[in-house]
Amino acid sequence: DAGITQSPRHKVTETGTPVTLRCHQTENHRYMYWYRQDPGHGLRLIHYSYGVKDTDKGEVSDGYSVSRSKTEDFLLTLESATSSQTSVYFCAISERAGGPPGELFFGEGSRLTVL
């Protein structure tokens, strides 16, 4: 298994509260991604990172911010959670530094419920 740890794995919160999800990797992969999974939509890219402090938006980035202060950690923050952000969030990684394009490896997911 790729060394990807997501935390927390489950969280219930209330509308308007801030939430941070953490993705930690031990694989020294350059690229990290946050996806959300919703019924009928598959997985949709929220944000991704192509290096320390280098991030960019995906297709559903509104209401989310990210930070990557070191190679192994990629944080996803909901500044003020809304019910529409209830979802399962997956972190993914790819490409050891200097390697060719290859497979994405996914974490086990973080289930977020916003009441």
Place this chain on the structure above:
Amino acid sequence: GNSVTQMEGPVTLSEEAFLTINCTYTATGYPSLFWYVQYPGEGLQLLLKATKADDKGSNKGFEATYRKETTSFHLEKGSVQVSDSAVYFCASRQIIQGAQKLVFGQGTRLTINP
């Protein structure tokens, strides 16, 4: 932008039945195509891939052929097992700034009954 459309599920089959899950894509150029599988309570795992037209990806008895004429990448297996019960996602890939941006279909839930 790229998009991927999968046949809607859920799909329920008996063990040893033949499986087809349809997938079509729209894209500029010829993106690499993937099938991912998600077992209950887990993240996605790569099942197979094809990087150019007429390539056939295969793994664990599953196959899919990249057909540019029909912009399709249908997943097939000749004889399914109970352990194949999972959600299957078709995806196309763009590489932007070196990062792999996968566009997923909506997923197809497959249940195999003994």
